[in-house]
Amino acid sequence: MDETAEPLPLGGLLRALRRRADLSQRQLAERAGVPQATLARIESGRAADPHFRTVERLVRAAGGRLVIGAPDAHGPDGLPDGPVAVPGVPHDGLRDEAGRRYPAHLDAWEVHDPKDWPGAWWAQWWKLPPERFPRPVPAATYELSRRHRDQRRWADRIRREVxxxxxxxxxxxxxxxxxxxxxxxxxxxxxxxxxxxxxxxxxxxxxxxxxxxxxxxxxxxxxxxxxxxxxxxxxxxxxxxxxxxxxxxxxxxxxxxxxxxxxxxxxxxxxxxxxAMRLDRSWLGPALSGPVPLQP
Missing domain, CATH: 3.40.630.30 (Gcn5-related N-acetyltransferase (GNAT))
Structure with a gap:
């Protein structure tokens, strides 16, 4: 267990597990057989005392394990029986215009100029003065494409580990x-x-x-x-x-x-x-591109 990690409330833990599994609320609820409204209430903190079985099904459906035991104990499969820290959702502090969190399984980031917003970037809004933008630039945005998310997260991991x-x-x-x-x-x-x-x-x-x-x-x-x-x-x-x-x-x-x-x-x-100069010996013709014979 990482003793330096801050414990997450249940809602934050489920959001972190969803992010690691790259699942939306609807997808996780379907896998767990739990109404999406129930999952939404738990994640928002409005469900004060959710049933243990409901939490267990959600955790398992997200690829986690719900364990009760000594923190240093290990099971026969070699996995820890005690609690294991799960990284939180890095953009949990961001809110949209309606004050809602961005989906946990997506990657969200602040928009400082049009280049940070994909919708404006490919349309080259950044070439226009702000007063000519077709619409206001949002405070934050997110990536919907699974392929682009995977590429972004892979690149972040390489930067951290190299x-x-x-x-x-x-x-x-x-x-x-x-x-x-x-x-x-x-x-x-x-x-x-x-x-x-x-x-x-x-x-x-x-x-x-x-x-x-x-x-x-x-x-x-x-x-x-x-x-x-x-x-x-x-x-x-x-x-x-x-x-x-x-x-x-x-x-x-x-x-x-x-x-x-x-x-x-x-x-x-x-x-x-x-x-920048380059030599390809095949350009020299057969007389010069082959091996040079040794003179007796």
């Missing part, structure tokens, strides 16, 4: 820097590689001996996890490591989304003439 670190294993030279973004189970979601160089190779004796620079070789994030801030965290960790190593300057060559990422991390475009 950890970024400098990888020193693998026998890399001391001047080669590698940073990885990983989940707790070790799955790799992103990688950044960079290397140190002596700026005197470019500027000669104009640079003090011992001065070092970093060249960013590349940032790669798994396709499904892009736009979750992982690339930015990798670049920021590189910047923090430069601070620890006393290195002031980093260089990079980027295009398209890479330019946007590095700009957000403080990099600036210094000049023209940088291109």
């Amino acid at each position: 950890a970024v670190r400098r990888a020193t294993e693998g026998g890399l030279p001391g001047t080669c820097w590698r940073f990885v973004a990983e989940l707790p189970d070790g799955r790799l979601l992103g990688e950044l590689r960079a290397h140190e160089r002596d700026p005197r190779l470019l500027y000669g004796d104009l640079i003090d001996a011992g001065e070092r620079e970093v060249v960013l070789d590349g940032v790669l994030v798994a396709g499904a996890c892009r736009r979750l801030g992982i690339g930015r965290r990798l670049v920021e960790e590189l910047t923090a490591e430069m601070g620890r190593a006393g290195i002031r300057v980093a260089h990079a060559v980027a295009d398209f989304e890479g330019v946007e990422l590095l700009n957000a991390c403080g990099y600036r475009i210094e000049g023209r003439g940088h291109y």
